[in-house]
Amino acid sequence: MTAAATSSSSRAFVSLIGAGPGDPGLLTLRGAEALRRADVVLFDYLANPDLLRFCPQAETIYVGKKGFSEYISQEQINALIVEKAREGGGKRVARLKGGDVFVFGRGGEEAEACVQAGIPFEIVPGVTSAIAAPAYAGIPVTHREAARSFAVLTGNTQEGGARYETLAGVDTLVLLMGVRNLDQISADLIAAGRDPQTPAATVQWGTTPQQRVASGTLATIAQRVRAAGLEAPAVTVVGEVARLRETLRWFDVAPAGPLAGRTVAVTRTREGASALSELLRARGASVLEVPLIRFAATENAAALQTRLRDLSGVTWLLLTSNQAVTALFTHLEHLGLDARHLAGVQVAAVGPSTARSLAEHGLRADFVPSTPGARHLGAQLPARPGEVALHLTSQVAEAELQQTLEARGIRYERAELYRTEPARLSTPELERLRGADVVTLASGSAARHLAALAGTNFTVAAMGPQTADAARAAGFTRVTVAREASLEALADAAAQALREEAEASES
Template sequence: MTAARAFVSLIGAGPGDPGLLTVRAVEALRRADVVLFDYLANPELLRHCPQAETIYVGKKGFSEYIRQEDINALLVQKAQENGGQRVARLKGGDVYVFGRGGEEAEACARAGVPFEVVPGVTSAIAAPAYAGIPVTHREVARSFAVLTGNTQEGDAHYERLSGVDTLILLMGVRNLRAIARDLIGAGRAPETPAATVQWGTTPRQRTVTGTLQTIADEVERAGLEAPAITVVGEVVRLRDTLRWFDTGPLLGRRVVVTRTREGNSDLAGVLRARGADVVELPLIRYAPSGDLPTLYRTLSQLGTYSWVLLTSNHAVEELFRQLDEMGLDARAFGAARVAAVGPATARALERHGIRPDFTPGTPGAAHLGGDLPASADARILHLASHIAEDALEEALGARGLNAERVELYRTEPAEPTDAELQALRDADVVTLASGSAARALADLAGTDFPVAVMGPQTERAARAAGFTHVTVAADATLDALADAAGTAGA
């Protein structure tokens, strides 16, 4: 009998770029109790499931670390353990495109374990696209076929493909010479353009081009190995015009993006779009306030303040979480006016139904304190971390204004894994978006590497912590910080 909660999600992890994971896949990972992931699933995706037990069941090329039959059995076993568990099977590319997902689904069906299939972006389409090669084009290709290049999986019957404009070969690097010879023997012209893309959609992407007759030599000369796909057809000629990803200004540059464990980094997406090899490193984590009685007493009187100041996105989220715990909502603000430190914090407030009464023209705590339109007798509340910097209070004090600061949450050091620490040591540049991140990074790994920072306040904190190679973003935007990451240390 199948346990009541048993459920398996067969998830296509996409071709490598973590930004190509689907929203549905993220939801399934967040609900998972156990995650089985393979060699081609980007480890970055595991940040979506910090609550889950993770099990590596990788297969690489012709060397199988675990047999497919054993993976099938493990899926069922984990789903049925502990009265039933939600299991996510994270597979590179798409579940059913040469991914043997059908066999895993059949194993679940035989065992009576409910399952779902979450399709993924297949490398057969994505890798050529990132290399500037559309698999179809109105003028040169109206059809395509996806083939396995693994000759162990049977006869390809290449003569049946004579009318297909574009051929896409997966898992074919080792057999490329023989495949090209067989395609020519089946009638494909030797001068047909061909391209091989290794590690498509990732900062490690490399592409070589040639013809069907020469592509094996070009791949061997360049030293390309699996994972790679080969495209054969006239569409390859479009690469010189349509290539975009491997011309990115940050291609191959390793950038460590410091963040909180709970947060998602929009900066990482901007950097990846420019070709950077991004590692998201949690340096700090958030914990509940250490003085809940004072916090609850303050929140119960929120409407008695003239101004409530919020200086981070997390402050907004924690504030509404605590209000919910108390059985309150946005109406608790009463007549109090609300100020946000910058546009991102303002948007966080708006998601909770509060449109800020004031946001400084230049984001930053010092600008908020210097420009806040408060009267001399205003009662001002600053809800923040226990280690929030004093820039806001100092700017208010210079104007004769006083603010009551109450601990809304605590900021504590995170504990990076050995792999994360190694990535930090290998980085070309590290981005810092806050003073607390600068101090945490200095405590964790020292200060002997370039950093890119957003804003003068974070620059001061970084220099005070001991960093000397500091590049400051031209303005308080993610694009500007990405620009700074491109020049830092160069």
């Protein structure tokens, strides 16, 4: 639902988005679209940071709260939402919250803050962990033969304890935020009339590769949780349906992939989601996508636009990234032009991904090298000596393409189409990156950016010998090279790197 604005006519708008329980695939389509449109994103501890890939251009602010140690108070979050929405004449703010906005998420308070400030807002419901975590553990909260009702309770005594005697007729109880108080909660439920032998289960990090489950009875579940070392975030289910776990468990008994239980950081020097991430998740990995650069407008737009208006004398346009394609058509549109303006030149793409980006704009690449990469583009481009090749790129384009073309007698020109700048990661994002088991590098620039951003104390998998050489030159010492320049081979190299590391530690 969307609340009407009471005062402001600016573009200020707030989306309160349920991020789901942890599995990034459970974000709703509506939530993903709201993130794409956001100028600012405030995300919390339980919102999977992988979801930030939907909003690469947005300012991101961590406002996480973990347990009883608050990084920022709720009142401060409310004020920040309003402040950011009003900033600069009005911005679109996305508040990304773990689970569902209104299920113990304090989303109601944030919505009230918007109303009081006269800022229009929307609620984007999310999949609550109260249902999803048990489901991934094989526990249905209702079942025709075992449970016709369920209640969701907070186990956080700071939020106000439940009156358990009023729940006598409820078949299934689902407790959120209760792992620290599980001894007391169990005792209170038994005192209120629950049978101590009622089946119970606690699910930690439900729906993620880190999911762990402890099972027992109401009388024993707290001890079982302690013995298993389970901590927050966790969901506890009390009721006959907990017996069904042994029959219906599916997520944690699926065939383990070679990267099961391991965290792989996927570095990327372009914006957008990574196909590599999906390959790694299919092999059991928990994936952390790490943007190493961000894109900014060229600092000499006038010179660029003058060059784009007049392409006479140019035989080839060279595009060596998806961002180059995006930026090119943005500038053409600004000039009132479209793909027809490029009819007099031939267009080369550095690889199939860039060629696909061109096709999305209605333009078929005239040439794509047999192997992706600037080296191969320079060596294989079907240009004759004396012809002009205009490279539309960023301010930090590598010199190899220019050197290869000029060695063939081809006249090389470069125009700055956009700028690349180092990414800025928050402290929690840097901590997650440094905790990764292996990091993938798909280019030499990725190696250099990673070294500058977070150092070189990583086990890395490199896409081919050229990237591996760049990684070693940047200071990385634990480098495994993919057998070929493909995403599948890079995923294999990540698994191989971990095997080699395990073998080295055993020897």
